[in-house]
């Protein structure tokens with residue numbers, strides 16, 4: 001019991017003194033996951049909307065595939081990206097393995113299916129209501145996609161947040177392609193795993209607290225934004 | 235491309251063997267407001283949706299001008315009873331109609347704003363479209379359709395559930411659209427509206443056109459028994475649903 005309280009108070013003092021090592025790890029986490037979610041938004045949202053609006057053979061197969069990939073274990077994605085980026089792999093020449101860029105690539109692959117699946121669901125419901133009128137106005141397929149994404153922009157925050165949550169909390173992919181190198185590719189989750197195994201629970205708990213606070217703050221922000229949007233636009 | 239006269243011949247729509255449209259014959263010249271009357275379930279909405287190409291008929295023909303074929307690529311627009319309202323401003327919703335055209339955003343919004351002036355919603359341009367009243371939303375939808383300069387405008391009960399003054403505002407806009415050179419085909423259940431707005435009446439029952447005459451003649455001397463009973467508000471259930 002007393003060891004738990006000392007650990008927690010050590011963790012709090014690490015946070016209170018704004019420990020440099022902690023700050024560096026948190027910053028890199030935000031950069032990597034933020035970058036992955038930004039890319040994921042650019043790819044996943046239009047992809048989901050295209051699947052919702054498009055009429056093409058294999059549409060249902062694609063939907064099932066993307067839904068299935070939502071739950072893809074992050075270590076599997078890590079291994080795949082590792083194989084692609086390793087020296088003998090097809091993209092080995094770029095020398096990206098064990099860099100933050102490789103971590104962004106891996107997390108992007110992880111969040112795109114999740115964000116696309118949520119977007120498809122949200123956009124499909126609205127598309128059902130709007131399809132005929134947009135068709136009558138001679139909207140091209142792409143005009144429909146952009147119009148629907150714009151119309152759903154507040155609901156799609158959920159997709160972005162879900163992506164961010166998944167990216168920030170995963171360990172497997174960044175561990176494999178980043179290598180958890182101190183001051184280079186160490187992020188919150190890999191640091192927590194490492195420090196716990198080393199027995200430095202104070203640092204692990206401090207990082208865990210930061211992770212939770214960040215995720216809660218983002219959700220609160222999104223909630224407030226959606227609440228405002230509902231009142232503003234109905 | 236000339237789209238009038240519009241000739242509809244023996245148009246049928248039979249989903250799963252149900253006779254929703256049971257051989258419609260109708261001819262529309264290039265001017266005026268034609269009102270479609272008829273009991274619930276007569277097939278009025280389905281007829282409008284078939285004309286604008288949202289429903290594929292089972293058989294029959296629709297001839298636009300001299301050319302037979304599908305709905306012409308431009309020039310036919312339809313406004314529904316509960317029109318789509320994007321979660322955006324009134325101005326954005328009106329300008330939406332111009333999106334497929336190769337215009338700058340500034341140009342689209344300028345035209346939309348001019349249209350809002352015309353229909354008396356200019357002071358609401360920045361408000362959220364979903365917060366408009368039903369009557370205002372209907373006016374917005376009419377403006378959106380009008381902006382595309384359709385040759386034929388199909389209206390499905392545009393004033394259902396509107397109060398008398400909102401109805402009058404919508405009727406005023408419909409008249410202006412007509413004066414602007416747009417042919418109008420409009421479904422209504424409001425007999426007073428039919429006499430106020432209509433040039434001629436199409437009376438439908440059980441998937442057929444029973445009568446197509448001038449407004450005065452329709453109310454003074456309806457030919458069919460259905461129309462006579464409908465005007466008196468006494469059309470019995472048995473005649474609405476011949477299968478029943």
Ligand SMILES: Nc1ncnc2c1ncn2[C@@H]1O[C@H](COP(=O)(O)OP(=O)(O)OP(=O)(O)O)[C@@H](O)[C@H]1O
Nearest residue numbers: 249250252254272273274275276277278279280281
């Ligand atoms: N795809 C379909 N499959 C089966 N029945 C249909 C289909 N579409 C329409 N109907 C039926 O056709 C009939 C006519 O429908 P429609 O909406 O045209 O009636 P309406 O004359 O517009 O009536 P109201 O005055 O109530 O609007 C209805 O009984 C409807 O259920």
Ligand SMILES: [Mg+2]
Nearest residue numbers: 278279280390
């Ligand atoms: Mg109807």
